[in-house]
Amino acid sequence: AQSVTQLDSQVPVFEEAPVELRCNYSSSVSVYLFWYVQYPNQGLQLLLKYLSGSTLVKGINGFEAEFNKSQTSFHLRKPSVHISDTAEYFCAVSELTGGGNKLTFGTGTQLKVEL
Amino acid sequence: DSGVTQTPKHLITATGQRVTLRCSPRSGDLSVYWYQQSLDQGLQFLIQYYNGEERAKGNILERFSAQQFPDLHSELNLSSLELGDSALYFCASSEAVNSPLHFGNGTRLTVT
Numbered sequence: 001a002q003s004v005t006q007l008d009s010q011v012p013v014f015e016e017a018p019v020e021l022r023c024n025y026s027s028s029v030s031v032y033l034f035w036y037v038q039y040p041n042q043g044l045q046l047l048l049k050y051l052s053g054s055t056l057v058k059g060i061n062g063f064e065a066e067f068n069k070s071q072t073s074f075h076l077r078k079p080s081v082h083i084s085d086t087a088e089y090f091c092a093v094s095e096l097t098g099g100g101n102k103l104t105f106g107t108g109t110q111l112k113v114e115l
Numbered sequence: 116d117s118g119v120t121q122t123p124k125h126l127i128t129a130t131g132q133r134v135t136l137r138c139s140p141r142s143g144d145l146s147v148y149w150y151q152q153s154l155d156q157g158l159q160f161l162i163q164y165y166n167g168e169e170r171a172k173g174n175i176l177e178r179f180s181a182q183q184f185p186d187l188h189s190e191l192n193l194s195s196l197e198l199g200d201s202a203l204y205f206c207a208s209s210e211a212v213n214s215p216l217h218f219g220n221g222t223r224l225t226v227t
Contacts, residue, residue, distance in 0.1 A: 036218075043219050044207075094213065096212060097171070099170050102163070103160060108158075
């Protein structure tokens with residue numbers, strides 16, 4: 001069975017500073033990885049995805065993530081954060097079996113951007 | 116706007132009751148997923164349908180059931196409700212089984 005670990009439940013950072021949100025996964029099958037963002041009182045929005053190909057994936061709002069197979073990691077980074085990036089971020093791994101898709105989420109990391 | 120519509124937005128009901136949550140997927144999406152989000156359990160995958168057929172099952176209780184209709188909308192039925200069922204229930208849809216999911220804004224269920 002697959003699983004996702006987000007080690008940091010909260011990450012405080014000052015505006016314009018860089019940030020890295022960590023994600024480690026375990027999966028016994030081909031890996032498809034995602035980062036989603038959830039703003040208060042809203043659903044989850046896709047930030048970026050890794051399906052195959054280049055290990056550096058660029059997403060929306062200036063975010064990027066790097067797939068590292070040997071370390072089973074998919075950390076999310078942004079070189080300079082903005083107040084509007086304050087939200088909860090979820091890493092997820094997709095398991096495709098029997099014609100279905102079980103997308104398993106981590107416990108989330110609350111990013112708090114301060115002035 | 117993700118294009119996924121969930122109704123109602125809020126639902127307050129008593130223990131032992133039964134409720135139905137409704138989801139309309141994005142236009143063209145054949146796959147529908149249901150998730151439960153609570154503070155103690157996080158985001159839990161419940162079930163997935165593809166073009167009317169159940170394709171994957173997660174931690175869905177026997178008191179819960181779902182279906183996807185020919186017009187592709189889906190309903191999640193929760194019965195014999197308990198206090199612990201209070202949560203945010205999300206529906207998501209995707210074009211194909213391995214496509215990214217697009218989430219609705221959720222239905223907040225409060226069981227009193």
